[in-house]
Amino acid sequence: MTIFEDTVSIVREAEHLVIGTRFKTRWRHVESALDTIVHAPWFVLVGVQERLATFVLALFLVPVWWCLIAALMWATGGGSAVSLHPSQGWVVAGLMATGSVLFRLPSRSTRLGIRPPQVAALAAHIKSIAPDEATMKLLQAGVATLDAAATQRITRIQWLLGLCWAGLAWATSHWVFASGISDITRREATTDIFGGLLVFLFFGVGAVSYEGTVRIVKQTIDFAFLEASDGRRSEQSVVSGRVDFLD
Secondary structure, eight states, X not given: OOHHHHHHHHHHHHHHHHHOOOOOOSOHHHHHHHIIIIXXXXXXXXXXXXXXXXXXXXXXXXXXXXXXXXXXHHHTTSOOGGGSOHHHHHHHHHHHHHHHHHTOOHHHHTTTTOOHHHHHHHHHHHHHHOOSHHHHHHHHHHHHHHHHHHHHHHHHHHHHHHHHHHHHHHHHHHHTSSTTOOHHHHHHHXXXXXXXXXXXXXXXXXXXXXXXXXXXXXXXXXXXXXXXXOOHHHHHHHHHHHHHHHO
16 A cells, blocks of 8 residues: 555544544445535534533533622631622633633643544554655654645634625625615614524534544544553563563
């Protein structure tokens, strides 16, 4: 196999490990159709699952922070959180929970979605097609090329979403909040803009989720290459073999 084919096999194996079981077929056209119809939505759903986990964590932290604020105010003699307006206490707790999720430790944020068994399985696949260090470096260069293409695709999607948001803002300012617009026209425009906003949110969530899954695939490949290049395991096996021989 060529370097290109080996590189694609590494990326596809990483995708397979991240999204789970995928359908395989010998016919190229059928495989392309399955990737588009079945595997691509499941690929995005992996990112949705990751974002939902972060959102659920933030919701869980809101009452936790509210209790901490109440305990702090009681300990400092400032009364309890109940003495505040209910909305104020929950707003502060919500802000603290959001900050806890956004500014989490790097050791926690960078490993979201990364699974050691997946890294080990991909490292084994890399070792099976890269017998030496030179071949492994060539495959890393090939993966970097495909990575650049994926990054450009994400950038184009972000630009498209930005243009859509600008179009919605323009339509809202000219057909809803502008003076001299009849009530009938304003109501019709509000309905259309609301529908456009729902479509924008749908594709916006899909784009964010897609970007998250791409990050998981990239990091899985990076750690798999590091695992495959790690010589400590082979040294340990050699040392253990010598010890067994001496015994």
